[in-house]
Amino acid sequence: SAVISQKPSRDICQRGTSLTIQCQVDSQVTMMFWYRQQPGQSLTLIATANQGSEATYESGFVIDKFPISRPNLTFSTLTVSNMSPEDSSIYLCSVDRAGGEETQYFGPGTRLLVL
Amino acid sequence: GESVGLHLPTLSVQEGDNSIINCAYSNSASDYFIWYKQESGKGPQFIIDIRSNMDKRQGQRVTVLLNKTVKHLSLQIAATQPGDSAVYFCAESMEYGNKLVFGAGTILRVKS
Numbered sequence A: 001s002a003v004i005s006q007k008p009s010r011d012i013c014q015r016g017t018s019l020t021i022q023c024q025v026d027s028q029v030t031m032m033f034w035y036r037q038q039p040g041q042s043l044t045l046i047a048t049a050n051q052g053s054e055a056t057y058e059s060g061f062v063i064d065k066f067p068i069s070r071p072n073l074t075f076s077t078l079t080v081s082n083m084s085p086e087d088s089s090i091y092l093c094s095v096d097r098a099g100g101e102e103t104q105y106f107g108p109g110t111r112l113l114v115l
Numbered sequence B: 001g002e003s004v005g006l007h008l009p010t011l012s013v014q015e016g017d018n019s020i021i022n023c024a025y026s027n028s029a030s031d032y033f034i035w036y037k038q039e040s041g042k043g044p045q046f047i048i049d050i051r052s053n054m055d056k057r058q059g060q061r062v063t064v065l066l067n068k069t070v071k072h073l074s075l076q077i078a079a080t081q082p083g084d085s086a087v088y089f090c091a092e093s094m095e096y097g098n099k100l101v102f103g104a105g106t107i108l109r110v111k112s
Helices: none
Strands: A004-007 A010-013 A019-025 A031-037 A043-049 A068-072 A075-080 A089-096 A104-106 A110-114 B010-014 B019-024 B032-038 B045-051 B056-058 B062-067 B072-077 B086-093 B106-111
Touching (some): A004 A089, A031 A075, A043 A068, A043 A075, A075 A089, A104 B045, B010 B019, B019 B106, B032 B072, B045 B056, B045 B062, B045 B072, B072 B086
Parallel strands (some): B010 B106
Antiparallel strands (some): A004 A019, A019 A075, A031 A089, A068 A075, A089 A104, A089 A110, B019 B072, B032 B045, B032 B086, B056 B062, B062 B072, B086 B106
């Protein structure tokens, strides 16, 4: 499996501000994904972070609200823009095809509280 | 850490008993399935996976069963231990290694 780290691990933010979350993997991976987990709920895919091209967003998620970067095969960022209390969630990155294995592994998550 | 399973169904089992966690998946075209375990304050941890050309797969103390006829997936944990207490999610994918759709999740509580 891959070792995945996320920064920050948690944050408390004011509404109207933006937060950028970083995801770092210890090996090159083909696919990186960003998920949201709202309080008491399951995981929902936000987008697929594509290296060298624009991210692919799922229905209900837009680039203006959740801009994503993927500058190389080991790193990605997700920005939560113009935050409101409804954005309070855990944000998780995942990777697959890490180390030759073909399943998805998750980072520890970033716990965001918007006041 | 906070609980991520406040609104999820709960399964309570006695330590040492076997646990069975069920999941109904949504897409008959899905061909890859994964079970994850999520402990409080952590990201989901891979437990076991299965492809649609199989109906059973065993790991260490865990077994996954797949019934494609009724679109049902189950996770069996043998000799459940306190460390197994967590939220368990099933996930499905239409393509091996592609984006995942997660089920609602089940809280497993192990009583000592």
